[in-house]
Structures are given as C-alpha cells and as structure tokens.
Amino acid sequence: MNRTIQLHGFSKNDEMVFTSLLSLLSNKTQYQWDVVQNRAAEVVVIDVDNESDTEVIRNFERDGCKVITYGQPGLIDSTLQLNKPMRAAAILRCLAEVSTNVAVDKPNKPRENEVLSVPSQQPQHNIPVSTPIPTGVSVSYRLKRWPDPSILKATPGATRICAIMLKQVLSAEEIAESAGLALSSVREFIGNCDQKGYLDIKQRVSQIRTPPAPKSRSNPILAKLRLKFGARV
Amino acid sequence: MSELKLVITGTAGVGKTTAIHSLSDKPPIVTDADTTDELSEIKDTTTVAFDFGEIYLDDATVHVYGTPGQERFRHMWEIIAEGALGFILLVDARRKDPIADLEIYLDNFRQYIESTSAVIGVTRTETEGGQCIEDLYNYLEQKQLFYPIMAVDPRDKSDMSQLMLSLLAMLEYG
Numbered sequence: 492m493n494r495t496i497q498l499h500g501f502s503k504n505d506e507m508v509f510t511s512l513l514s515l516l517s518n519k520t521q522y523q524w525d526v527v528q529n530r531a532a533e534v535v536v537i538d539v540d541n542e543s544d545t546e547v548i549r550n551f552e553r554d555g556c557k558v559i560t561y562g563q564p565g566l567i568d569s570t571l572q573l574n575k576p577m578r579a580a581a582i583l584r585c586l587a588e589v590s591t592n593v594a595v596d597k598p599n600k601p602r603e604n605e606v607l608s609v610p611s612q613q614p615q616h617n618i619p620v621s622t623p624i625p626t627g628v629s630v631s632y633r634l635k636r637w638p639d640p641s642i643l644k645a646t647p648g649a650t651r652i653c654a655i656m657l658k659q660v661l662s663a664e665e666i667a668e669s670a671g672l673a674l675s676s677v678r679e680f681i682g683n684c685d686q687k688g689y690l691d692i693k694q695r696v697s698q699i700r701t702p703p704a705p706k707s708r709s710n711p712i713l714a715k716l717r718l719k720f721g722a723r724v
Numbered sequence: 725m726s727e728l729k730l731v732i733t734g735t736a737g738v739g740k741t742t743a744i745h746s747l748s749d750k751p752p753i754v755t756d757a758d759t760t761d762e763l764s765e766i767k768d769t770t771t772v773a774f775d776f777g778e779i780y781l782d783d784a785t786v787h788v789y790g791t792p793g794q795e796r797f798r799h800m801w802e803i804i805a806e807g808a809l810g811f812i813l814l815v816d817a818r819r820k821d822p823i824a825d826l827e828i829y830l831d832n833f834r835q836y837i838e839s840t841s842a843v844i845g846v847t848r849t850e851t852e853g854g855q856c857i858e859d860l861y862n863y864l865e866q867k868q869l870f871y872p873i874m875a876v877d878p879r880d881k882s883d884m885s886q887l888m889l890s891l892l893a894m895l896e897y898g
C-alpha cells in the first residue's frame with residue numbers, strides 16, 4: 492500500500508527537488524511514497540523557515556500526521572529533522588524513521604535483527620512461531636569517519652557518541668542509551684554527521700530489545716582525564 | 725597501584741616530543757641527542773631513548789611516554805607499552821608511505837592496543853592531509869579495524885586535547 496506525504500511551506504524549487512528525489516529514491520524506501528496536496532497525509536514535511544507557527548505544527552500532530560521539520564541545521568530541536576540543503580541520505584533516514592510505526596501492520600514481517608542495506612528491498616520471510624514478534628524496521632547508523640572538531644564541539648557528549656558508533660550499527664535510541672545522553676543530542680549529532688556524509692545508514696529489522704547497557708568500563712582516572720582535557724560531560 | 729601511563733608512538737620527526745609537550749603539565753624530560761645518521765636531515769635532534777611527560781590529576785599523575793624513534797632502541801617499546809592505558813599513533817602525512825608507517829606501529833603494539841584502544845593523529849596535514857586520512861581509513865577498513873583518525877598539529881594544545889578526548893572516549897565507550 493502506498494503511503495502519503497505532504498509538503499507544507501515549501502518553496503516551488505524545494506518542492507520540485509523533494510518530489511524528484513523521492514521518485515529517484517522510490518526503490519530504496521520501504522514504502523512507495525506519494526506526494527499529495529491539501530489533504531490529510533500520513534506524514535508532513537514542514538519548511539520551518541517559512542512556517543514558524545508552532546501551532547500549525549501541533550495541528551498536524553493532533554490530526555495524527557507525523558511531522559518532519561525541514562530547515563537550517565541547528566535551528567530546530569526536532570526529533571525528525573531534515574537539514575537544508577536537502578540530501579538524499581537525510582530523506583531516506585527520515586522516511587525510515589517515520590516508517591518504524593507504520594511497519595507494524597505490514598502482513599509479512601521480516602526476520603528480526605536482520606541488517607539490510609538501505610538500497611535493498613524488503614525480503615518476505617516467515618517467522619518461526621517461537622520468535623518474538625518484530626516491531627518493525629528501525630534505521631541504524633555506523634560512523635565511518637571521525638568528525639571534525641566543529642561537529643565534536645557542537646553536541647555535548649559527541650566524542651562519546653562517536654566511540655559508540657564507530658564499530659557497531661545502532662539506532663539513535665540504542666546510542667542514546669549506551670551513551671547516557673538525551674535522544675535529542677544523539678539526533679542532532681547524527682544530523683550533523685549525515686550532512687557531511689560520515690554515516691553508513693542501514694535499515695534494521697528488529698524487535699524491541701534492551702539496548703546495550705552503558706559500559707561499565709569507566710575508570711575514575713579516565714573520567715578525570717576527560718574533564719581535564721575539556722570534556723563538558 | 726601500577727603506573728598510569730599513555731604512549732605516543734610514530735616515526736622519527738612525526739611530532740611525538742612536541743605532542744608530549746602540548747599534553748604535559750610540566751616541560752617533558754626529553755632524551756634527544758644529536759644525531760649523526762640520516763635522520764639529521766629531518767631535524768637536528770631525534771629521540772634516542774624516550775620522552776616523558778606528566779599530567780597531574782588531583783590525586784594521581786598520568787605519565788606520557790614517547791617511544792624512541794630509532795631502530796636500535798626498539799627493545800624499549802615493550803617496556804614502555806606494557807600496562808599502558810592507551811595509545812596515540814602519530815602518522816606524518818608528508819612521508820612516502822604513511823600506510824606502511826602506521827602498519828609498523830599497529831603491528832608492533834597490536835596486543836597492547838587490542839586490549840586497550842588507540843587513536844591515530846595525522847600530522848603535517850597543511851598540504852595534503854585529506855587524501856592521506858582517506859587512505860588510512862580505507863586501510864583500516866580492509867583490516868576491519870576501527871580507530872579514530874584525525875588531523876592534528878602536535879604544537880596545538882586544542883588539537884592534542886581533542887585527540888586525547890577521542891582516545892578517552894574509545895577507552896570508555898568504544
């Protein structure tokens with residue numbers, strides 16, 4: 492079944508860019524997305540540089556519409572944010588995130604904990620009866636490049652996030668849990684890294700699982716050194 | 725309690741002594757001596773034994789060691805590496821084969837690095853650092869090794885602090 496998406500406050504040019512990127516990406520998204528106008532869509536992308544009325548955003552949310560904000564990096568503190576300039580990877584990331592909720596009612600549930608590269612299609616697996624029911628597809632990330640100091644300094648705890656993301660593919664929620672940081676900080680950091688192309692973005696089919704507990708490797712000496720060399724957290 | 729120490733290693737002239745200077749709370753003890761071999765073209769003095777700096781914490785002191793640059797002092801590497809908290813590997817971007825340089829230090833310290841962690845600082849990136857860093861990442865990826873790689877100027881305290889924070893994050897969360 493196709494999913495619907497609406498653009499709000501978009502310039503003609505951005506509307507065209509978004510629509511054409513979306514059709515280019517259609518084989519990489521989990522669902523087929525149709526851009527619709529002036530009717531209740533499941534997802535709305537709001538250009539917050541042109542629409543700053545938070546009431547408008549709340550109204551969309553009240554109508555059960557998932558909101559993705561679109562604007563200058565760093566201006567908005569939104570869980571689902573598309574930074575300007577628009578990048579294909581960021582669109583894929585946002586759509587995969589909003590898909591996590593709608594995925595539940597898909598009839599063919601894919602295997603749990605399977606890692607799929609973004610470009611791949613959804614496989615149709617039968618799950619054994621004993622397997623816990625997967626809740627859907629979540630988007631996960633791995634850091635391919637250690638970011639430059641401007642990104643490391645922008646988010647408190649960024650260096651810690653990097654260390655966690657360098658070896659493993661994890662969702663934003665899992666990273667936040669491991670790092671002991673707010674999800675909004677992790678998302679801000681992921682957004683900044685995505686802008687620079689530092690991320691490997693995967694869709695992972697998973698059940699809700701307990702995220703890895705924060706590492707108890709912490710050693711008071713390391714913590715003191717960290718403060719001495721200027722860490723904020 | 726055993727000695728708390730960090731190790732900085734890399735080829736002669738890469739910036740180890742300078743890095744220890746930037747990290748240390750007191751002027752490092754430098755055991756450089758005049759060199760008469762081919763290294764004298766790179767710089768006037770080179771590390772013959774090891775450099776030593778100290779970072780003071782309220783109730784502890786962390787020692788920072790630089791490894792000796794010359795082949796004939798290699799027997800000292802293991803003594804320096806044993807028990808270290810972590811490793812800073814410096815790579816000179818201007819050298820002919822920075823990947824081969826990195827490989828030597830990764831191999832030599834492998835067992836110590838695997839049980840702790842490491843960061844890689846690429847120095848002298850003023851001219852062509854970007855490609856060197858990209859090449860090093862590709863090399864690490866082939867080896868399925870995951871360490872931070874950053875451009876650093878060892879003379880710059882804030883670069884060195886960032887490198888140190890990255891190492892600490894790898895030790896605590898990597």
Ligand SMILES: Nc1nc2c(ncn2[C@@H]2O[C@H](COP(=O)(O)OP(=O)(O)O)[C@@H](O)[C@H]2O)c(=O)[nH]1
Pocket residue numbers: 734735736737738739740741742743767770771790793847848849850876877878879
């Ligand atoms: N321009 C530049 N000079 C550097 C850099 N790193 C180190 N140096 C210089 O290179 C020289 C050798 O550094 P040193 O710390 O003695 O190297 P070591 O043999 O590894 O201990 C010193 O004069 C440093 O100031 C860098 O990134 N850029």
Ligand SMILES: [Mg+2]
Pocket residue numbers: 740741742756770771775790
């Ligand atoms: Mg030296």
